[in-house]
Amino acid sequence: MARKNSLGDLELLVLLALVRLGPKAYGVTIAHEIETKGKRSVAIASVYLVLERLADKGLVKSELGEATPERGGRAKRYFQITAQGLREVRATRAALIGMWQGVPQLEGGTV
Amino acid sequence: MKFAEWLLRTFGVDETLLGDLVEERGAGRSAMWLALQTAAAIATQIGRDLRRHPVLALRAIATGWLLTTAWGVLFNWVEIHSRHRGMTSMMIVLTVLVWPAFVGWMIAQTHRAQRAAMLLAYVASGVSWSLYYYTAHFKEIIRIPNQLSTDALFTSIILLSTLAGGFLHRPRRVH
Structure with missing residues (x-):
């Protein structure tokens, strides 16, 4: 049976970045992770927009950290993937692998 | 940075996002990067407010x-x-x-x-x-x-x- 809430492209990248970063995940590190590992340039504001959407779906949760001088006295907001978020990532991976298999045009190549 | 901060505050951009931009600028990001991020943050904020x-x-x-x-x-x-x-x-x-x-x-x-x-x-x-x-x-x-x-x-x-x-x-x- 088809799933109701499938993840968008950037949503999946953000969730994967959260899994990779663990407790160090906040706006800057998430954007860096997507840029370096995902090879995709992204505005930090877009990351926050996606995080807000994911929080509305119950896939991520957040908490405020301490204010630091290099941020002009502003606090970081740390994000964490929820159990439901992890299930969504696994389900999306399974769906993508299912679509990938048995398609000769997608075999080989680097990009 | 001061002008960008003023703009971001004027358009009601979240303080944590503002802090991220300040941190990145301090870490050596260019003025062009800041301008693009500021524009994206403002556009995103306006879009979000109107949608919500x-x-x-x-x-x-x-x-x-x-x-x-x-x-x-x-x-x-x-x-x-x-x-x-x-x-x-x-x-x-x-x-x-x-x-x-x-x-x-x-x-x-x-x-x-x-x-x-x-x-x-x-x-x-x-x-x-x-x-x-x-x-x-x-x-x-x-x-x-x-x-x-x-x-x-x-x-x-x-x-x-x-x-x-x-x-x-x-x-x-x-x-």
């Missing part, structure tokens, strides 16, 4: 048009009843500069949390109406010498005064 508060956007537009119409009625009444020669030119200055700024200020005052998005919603409605008006009456307007350029100038000043009035509004901080 469509009723407030309609209320802001209605507030603006109601005040503008009220001024139009008063203007006409003064024009008909005033015996002072200088009264009309003073009313024009009030119409073009002071009243639009007051309208912008009122929209900001009544929609403090999303003031930038609501102001832009009202200004966008003004631009749309002006474009419709000029398109519909183009043939009549173009017959009168300099009418189109004068109207365009006045409309631009009115819209800028509205934005200035709204952005000069200082919301009282809640501690």
